[in-house]
Structures are given as structure tokens and as C-alpha cells.
Amino acid sequence: MICTFDQLFEAVRNRPRRTLAVPSAEGGSIVAACAEAYRAGICDTILIGDPAKLDALRQAHARDCDGLRVEAEPDPDRAVARALTLIRAGEANLLMKGKTDTPTLLKAVLDADTGLRTGRVLSHVAVVAMPAYPRLMLWTDGGINIRPTLDVRLDMIRNAAEFAGKLGVAVPNVALLSAMEKINPKMEETLDYERILKLHQDTPVAPATIEGPIAMDVALSAESARIKEIDSRIAGVADIFVTPEISACNIAVKALIYLAGAQAAGLVVGARVPIVLLSRSDDAGTKLRSIALGAIWG
Amino acid sequence: MICTFDQLFEAVRNRPRRTLAVPSAEGGSIVAACAEAYRAGICDTILIGDPAKLDALRQAHARDCDGLRVEAEPDPDRAVARALTLIRAGEANLLMKGKTDTPTLLKAVLDADTGLRTGRVLSHVAVVAMPAYPRLMLWTDGGINIRPTLDVRLDMIRNAAEFAGKLGVAVPNVALLSAMEKINPKMEETLDYERILKLHQDTPVAPATIEGPIAMDVALSAESARIKEIDSRIAGVADIFVTPEISACNIAVKALIYLAGAQAAGLVVGARVPIVLLSRSDDAGTKLRSIALGAIWG
Numbered sequence: 001m002i003c004t005f006d007q008l009f010e011a012v013r014n015r016p017r018r019t020l021a022v023p024s025a026e027g028g029s030i031v032a033a034c035a036e037a038y039r040a041g042i043c044d045t046i047l048i049g050d051p052a053k054l055d056a057l058r059q060a061h062a063r064d065c066d067g068l069r070v071e072a073e074p075d076p077d078r079a080v081a082r083a084l085t086l087i088r089a090g091e092a093n094l095l096m097k098g099k100t101d102t103p104t105l106l107k108a109v110l111d112a113d114t115g116l117r118t119g120r121v122l123s124h125v126a127v128v129a130m131p132a133y134p135r136l137m138l139w140t141d142g143g144i145n146i147r148p149t150l151d152v153r154l155d156m157i158r159n160a161a162e163f164a165g166k167l168g169v170a171v172p173n174v175a176l177l178s179a180m181e182k183i184n185p186k187m188e189e190t191l192d193y194e195r196i197l198k199l200h201q202d203t204p205v206a207p208a209t210i211e212g213p214i215a216m217d218v219a220l221s222a223e224s225a226r227i228k229e230i231d232s233r234i235a236g237v238a239d240i241f242v243t244p245e246i247s248a249c250n251i252a253v254k255a256l257i258y259l260a261g262a263q264a265a266g267l268v269v270g271a272r273v274p275i276v277l278l279s280r281s282d283d284a285g286t287k288l289r290s291i292a293l294g295a296i297w298g
Numbered sequence: 299m300i301c302t303f304d305q306l307f308e309a310v311r312n313r314p315r316r317t318l319a320v321p322s323a324e325g326g327s328i329v330a331a332c333a334e335a336y337r338a339g340i341c342d343t344i345l346i347g348d349p350a351k352l353d354a355l356r357q358a359h360a361r362d363c364d365g366l367r368v369e370a371e372p373d374p375d376r377a378v379a380r381a382l383t384l385i386r387a388g389e390a391n392l393l394m395k396g397k398t399d400t401p402t403l404l405k406a407v408l409d410a411d412t413g414l415r416t417g418r419v420l421s422h423v424a425v426v427a428m429p430a431y432p433r434l435m436l437w438t439d440g441g442i443n444i445r446p447t448l449d450v451r452l453d454m455i456r457n458a459a460e461f462a463g464k465l466g467v468a469v470p471n472v473a474l475l476s477a478m479e480k481i482n483p484k485m486e487e488t489l490d491y492e493r494i495l496k497l498h499q500d501t502p503v504a505p506a507t508i509e510g511p512i513a514m515d516v517a518l519s520a521e522s523a524r525i526k527e528i529d530s531r532i533a534g535v536a537d538i539f540v541t542p543e544i545s546a547c548n549i550a551v552k553a554l555i556y557l558a559g560a561q562a563a564g565l566v567v568g569a570r571v572p573i574v575l576l577s578r579s580d581d582a583g584t585k586l587r588s589i590a591l592g593a594i595w596g
Binding site: 179216227247 | 513514
């Protein structure tokens, strides 16, 4: 079981080397992140785009990296198509967004014929590490699904549980978060959670221990569960934190990063390979951790 | 400007002493918290309820506290009515929930004839202090308003801005949080935020600098705003964090408390006096800080 990002990096280095495909890779910070991942022993990269620009960027950022290959395809749409072809052919095992905008990339990934569909909804998982918590936290979904329906929530849980499996957590503890523990018809998520638990009882939604609605204090603290007299199997040992809607996840994870020194990284999962979506405001550590998460999965 | 809870305690001690009214106060942790507040020089208390039980609790928890008075009113509804009468008469300046359940207490507070209405919606404000942030953060609303309408959001801002004023922040910086900076019709809050900014431009909603939709990283970090090329006057110096709905606030604040050692406290505001709602799972420090917040306001 991988409990820290250091353990993640070690596990990735001990696995067969993966290859990352990046369509429209003509960006300094993109090439720099790929070079850093190569140097850290995480993965090789195929940079797809304008060959002259990419060669110049490789000179600037990745001079000593023989694991960074360039494929010439200056047209943005064809660059995405080429990346997906490489992945379907097994020549690359993970996908990273370059200059393509996110909706365009995801649309191509979801194409029924040429994409990487699995039948599941795509969802974002943020992985957060903090000294105060004994394991990695998987938060979902702060990036893709705005106000999930019941079916989307089910896929969010499946995607995150599969992710936990890649980190060595075979049966993750899933906290279906709300502001309180009671079913409240005015809080749609609590009705969805009730349905999810019932479905899970009949046919497991995923190999996981699922509880909800559960408040954040109980998910994080066995002591809080005891005081509130809530009989929880996951209090203080939750692995997956499912939020009612996008802003709860996005705000909480960013608060932990910016106020509490949390180390974080993220991936879009639910496709045949994970998708790394880096933001310009991600620091170098976040970029490297996100690529490493892709490599442990891919 | 009060930037820490230590400064809050000092400011409270230097003000005329306040009196807290607690209907149905027959609870060990309730009486203990009031005794602690008395000893800390924060306020006196009128405990309303069954006199025999209250005398026994006072013996057990508040033997040396001459600032804890008992009023005999064993009937729970009449105890609430009595507390409101004391407040309307100026004999008490703040209200704390005892054993009354929250909806019953708030309904009495909102009664048009006998309550403490101001015309504004009630809202919850959590005040959070962390070494990593240079000022107190006011988070709203993680306790009362589930999915606020535009009008409720306006009152949430007014209530929190008034609260900031009590803490010496005359023109607070208000971050209307979302998962991203763009207006997105699929995210109702962003449409509300657009309306709020427009209204605020014509007639100030409150004495405040308001921005939104703003993502949490930008609200917390001028550096993040710079990288994302967002021209913000409040990045890194936000005072008030308005979340789209209840769970975002509740989850984020609890994550900071349980994972990052944040000191927190909370109040219900919008009535003529603030209302302290303590939870059994609040530790002694949280209870004392919440009463002190009430005393600086009341």
C-alpha cells in the first residue's frame, strides 16, 4: 500500500518504464515537466507537434534526455488523433494534455470509434498527502463533473476505487461526504448516497467499504465518530472522499494545498489510460507527482 | 483589526462585560463552557431551565463563578421565550443554544413579534485562524443555508461583512468562490455571482470589496493570480470566503481543523444578537472561541 508520494516514486521506478503521449506539446513548462519526469525515472515521452518548435524546446529544457522523442504533427486535431493511436497501439500508456483545450481533448478521448472509452464516465481524482493523515487521500471530483447525477456518482466511486487499487489499497474506504449525517431531501446528495448504499448492498458498486452521508469530521476522526455516537468502520481511515459537487472538492483540496502545505496531484480517470491535466499554476512538484500517478496507473 | 483569536480574547476583555442567555441549559458541557467563558473574562451567563438540575451542574462545573446566574423555567418552549425576552430587554446580549433543538430555537428567533428578526436571513459564519494565513478567515455558509438563492447569498455577504466589521475589518475582501473563474451557466453560483457584482456596482451590497467567481487558489495566493493572469485586488488577502453551497464550506473548514490544526469557531448571524451553536464534538477551545466571537459582536 502506497501511503506517501515518496513511496509512489519508488514504486514507479521499480515498474517497467511507461511512455507518455503529449499532443500539441509546444510549451516550455510542458517539455520541462516531461524532462523532469524522465530524469526522475518515471517515464519516457512522445512529444507531438510542430517539430521545429519542439526541437528548440527540447534543446532548452531536455538536452540530456534521450527518453523524449518528437513526432511531427503540427495540426492540433491530428496531434490528438495521433496520441490516441499511439495509446491504442500500446506504444504509449498515458496521455497528457499539451496545448489542446480540455473539452477538445476529452471529446476525442470519448469518441466511440477512435477514443479510449471504457463505458464509464470520466472523473477527476486529486491525490493529497499530509503529515497529519496516515494515508493518501483520493478526492473526487473537483475538476470534471459539476453536479453529478446518481449514475455519475457511481462511476466516480468506481474510478476512484480502481485508482486506489493501483496504489495498493485493494478495498478502499469510501466517504460519501455531506454537511451532516442525516438523509435530508433538501440535500440531493444524501438521497443519492442512500441509493448508492442500497445498490452496493445488493451488488457491490466497487470492491470498497462505502459509508454516507458522512460529515468530514467523522471521515477524518474516529474520536469525532465516538463523540457523535456514529458507528463507522471508516472514521479516521477513509481513502476516498466523494464530495456532493465540484466546488466542495476543488475548494477543500486547494485550501489544504495553499494553507496547510499539502502535497497534491491529480488525474482524469475512467478512460483506458489516465489523463494528466497540468495547470500553469501547478508547481514543479505537483507536475511531477501527477505524471507519476499516471505512470503507476498506466 | 483582529487577526488572531488571542487578539479577539484581549479585545473582548477590554469591552464592557456581556451576558449570555442559554435556554434549556441543563447539560454538563454547556455549563462547563459558560464557566470557562466567565473565568476567561469573556461574559456572564444566565442559565435558564430546571433550577435543581442547574444548581447541581453549577456546583459541579462552576463553583467559583459568581457570573453564572440561574433562572427557573423548566418548560423548554418557555425557556426559549424567556431568553428572547431577556435579550430584547437588554439584560442579555447574546444567545446560546442549550438542549433546545436548532430548528426550534431558530424558529423562535425568527418570530415576527417575539423574536430577534432584523429582516435579514440568518446565516452561519465559521471563523478560522491558521499560521499560514495573515488574517482571520470568515467562511460562510457551512451550517444553515443549504443551497442559497441569490437573495440568501446577498444576506450571507451582508451578515459576514457586518461580522468582519466587529473584528475591525471595515471594508472586508469578499471572495465569491467557485471551482473556476469563468461564468458557466451549468454552475448556478457563477450566474448569481455575476448578478451580485452588478448589483454591488450600482448600490453597494455591503461595505466590501467583492470578487467572483474566484477559485480558492486565487483567493489565497497573489502568486496564483499572477500566474493565471487574473487581476485581483483580494488575492491572498481575502477575509470572507463565500461558498456555492453548504457542503463546500462545511467540508473545507473541517478539513482545515482536522488535518491542518486550524483554530475555528462559529456563530449564526443575521439576528439582533449572534447565536452560539456549540456541538458536542467541539473541543473546549472551539467552545470558548465561539462564545468570545459572540461577545465581540453582541
